[in-house]
Amino acid sequence: MNLGIPQREHTALLVIDVQERLMPVIFEQEKVFSNVNKLLRGAEILNLETIITEQYPKGLGNTCKEVQLPKKANIIEKVCFSCMLSEPVSEQLKLTNVKSLIICGAESHICVLKTTLDAIKAGYEVHVVADAVSSRTPENKQLALERMRQAGAFIVSTEMILFMLLDKAGTDEFKAISKLIK
16 A cells, blocks of 8 residues: 655655746635745755746746746746656656655646646656645636545645655754744
8 A cells, every 4th residue: 555655765846837927817826836935945955856847938938936946946848738748857757766756836737637647647656735736716726636636646735745755853854844834
């Protein structure tokens, strides 16, 4: 039985399409920005592989300025809805021996959903961060989360997934993550 406990050395953060012309119409976009930034900072603290995608940036713009990109941001442009159908994304995951994906971004019922389903089909353990994904409507977000859960994705919160990647309190990483969450 897979309990969905990610191993840090085999886990990557995938930030999907948090873009300039998309986010203004997204439900609870401020919450998404806040939690995506916590995940990005947490990924830096925990030394996780991080991939950021942009869906057709000519039309949807680049990653929003509200997103605090890491110094060496790995931004991959794509046109397919599923990140798993983007060769640069799938190649990067293969190179880094990733087995678990932490997924956040937009839109829950389109690119996040299709990426999650394709990742599960490809054998990845997927953790969808419910408070760091959204859609234009709350209904589409909720339906997407239910659909991803039906397919075997683990639905988590930002705080939950960051602490799942830690083993004990008292470490410098624990202190940094605790500070980030507060």
